[in-house]
Amino acid sequence: MAMVETFYDVMRRQGITRRSFLKFCGLTAAAMGLSPAYAGKIAHAMETKPRIPVLWLHGLECTCCSESFIRSAHPLAKDVILSMISLDYDDTIMAAAGHQAEAIIEETIEKYSGNYILACEGNPGLEQEHTGGMSCIIAGKPYTEQLRHAAKHAKAIISWGSCASWGCVQAASPNPTGATPIHKVPDLGNAPIIKVPGCPPIAEVMTAVITYILTFERLPSLDRQGRPKMFYSQRIHDKCYRRSHFDAGQFVEKWDDEAARKGYCLYKMGCKGPTTYNACSTIRWNGGLSFPIQAGHPCIGCSEDGFWDKGGFYNRLTSIHQFGVEENADEVGIAAATVVGGAVAVHAAVSALKRTQSKGDQE
């Protein structure tokens, strides 16, 4: 049944007017950086194409990706986006439970083998394969098994959020469960993987990635790390509205100082905007209302690999754990320069002494 109904049918059934539908298409085209002409293409695709079945599996995660997704702020957000795709399985928001719910996975895999999208929220803990320990058990089986089974028949895999893309907090050192990002899980088949990192990713980024796949029937163009270029090709810093204060050398020095009230650059407060690839400073959050820097808080770099293990969120320079105590590059450098400088001074003194001695000997 799901395959016959088009997106447009579903939207109309949900009580959405044609006017709102066209608005949605226009906004989506703009969000994806396409020309206005594409709004029509998107509308056409939605009117004619069957819905793509999506299996949304949850591994080790906090559900913040789902929470973000259902808040997509396009006019038609929560009803339509969820109806647009045929979200056959998502244990957080589906009505079915228990055996019924699990049966849907099998049904979808069988019926649409090679044609459905596997959306992964969270990642599997692989350590249990070595130790026999138990974590993330779904319907009596480890999540890893469910993931492998679903991945092998999928058309494409979307790694939602930093968990599925990089590992995130559950993979933080020492990573007791062996939490492993989707692209590093062995024996997963050959479906292409799209990473949509962020903790959570921006709602509009999530919906736009799916809309792109529906509209053009291909995956968006990805960068070398597998992230959609249209949202992850620039750093927060590149489009930050406080960038002029950075270039001017105007920084917040401490919380609640005059500079903080004036909205100066948060670079010295440890803002990770200069090293973070995401669209927060352009698309923003909560329907374009704001984003962390606009709210006066530095970016913590949540869409970057390893952001959870890089020392304090409020330090500009990264902590280097390899030296036993937490230090940054400058502390290491100054310590080394002091040692070498001291050694040079001592060496120079001894050299001078020796020289005086040998001169004395010659005379």
Add this chain to the structure above:
Amino acid sequence: MSTSTKSHSEPAVYVYEAPVRIWHWTNALAIIVLCISGYLIGSPLPTMPGEASDNFLMGYIRFAHFAAAYIFIIGFLGRIYWAFVGNSHSRQIFLPPIFSGEFWDGVLHEALWYSFLTKEPRKYTGHNPMAVIFMHIMFVWGTVFMIFTGLALYGEGAGYDSWQYTYFSGWIIPLFGQSQDVHTFHHLMMWVLILFMIMHVYVAIREDIMSRQSLVSTMISGWRTFKDKRNIDDGH
């Protein structure tokens, strides 16, 4: 090229050709500018008063860093070219003769000399073997590292379409993990180059005073002069 043999020594040998000398001093200047501006990018100066439109301090500091970086890069490329076409001394820091027993014997002797365990240093027209080791590992490879990571970081700002991004950022950033890690290693290597500079300047002045050949003046005039008439220990 010098034609001196072990049987006699010459009063002066032309060692460093003009391109090498010009490169040495412009490169030294570029490194100083890079270290200062780079440090200030990591730990910026106190906040500037006034409107953002009246100030461009961080912009100027970053400009100084990028401009000096291009001089550093182009100078290094020119220096590599000169290693091919210049005299034998111009190749020395790029190609340490690590398979030569004599070379390692020289390294050992220099170690003894610096530990005050031998009375006299050997006499070299070019760099002494210990210097070659340090210059090759810390300076040459340190420079290569800084050029690659530096261009990778520059490519982030220049954008996806830039050649810096295509040839450097695209593979170097994932190699290190993420942009922040590249920043950290770029920063750490600055300190390695600073350590090299401290030792380099100290040793050059010390050798100038205490060894048997000229050092500092050689990098200005190009001519190596000797303080005694005994044999030279390297084959140059």
